[in-house]
Amino acid sequence: MAKTFKLEVVTPERVVYNDTVQSITAEGIEGSFGILADHAAMIAELQTGILTISDVNNKTVRFALDGGFMEILSNNVIVLTDTCAKEGEVNVEKAMAEKASAEKALLKAGSGVEKEKAKAALKHATTLLKLANR
Numbered sequence: 001m002a003k004t005f006k007l008e009v010v011t012p013e014r015v016v017y018n019d020t021v022q023s024i025t026a027e028g029i030e031g032s033f034g035i036l037a038d039h040a041a042m043i044a045e046l047q048t049g050i051l052t053i054s055d056v057n058n059k060t061v062r063f064a065l066d067g068g069f070m071e072i073l074s075n076n077v078i079v080l081t082d083t084c085a086k087e088g089e090v091n092v093e094k095a096m097a098e099k100a101s102a103e104k105a106l107l108k109a110g111s112g113v114e115k116e117k118a119k120a121a122l123k124h125a126t127t128l129l130k131l132a133n134r
Helices: 092-108 112-131
Strands: 005-010 015-028 031-036 042-055 060-073 076-080 084-086
Touching: 015 060, 015 084, 042 112, 060 112, 092 112
Parallel strands: 005 076
Antiparallel strands: 005 015, 015 031, 015 042, 042 060, 060 076, 060 084
């Protein structure tokens, strides 16, 4: 059996996931990376993307994260994120509407701030749709 470690995924509203896992794949601001048991201690900034977990039964669990941070220390991993959706929880119609709205806002955006907000909203909606395999 593969070595395992503890993972906790937390948003301001709730603990989304708290269990023992075999591996994690995440999207950091410098690219994708993987975590296995006995990983060196580190803190990583996450970008909006998919967090993929392989649990102790080799079952894959996926989440859409809206950025955040991951701390790895002594076989304990904590992911802190503003919003998180588990695979199967995505409202596809709402995500498609958000994507269309973000695309319109991006076309109309004038200033750098408006453009960055629209890009972030578009990435969020696209990530939700990716999680829902749409």
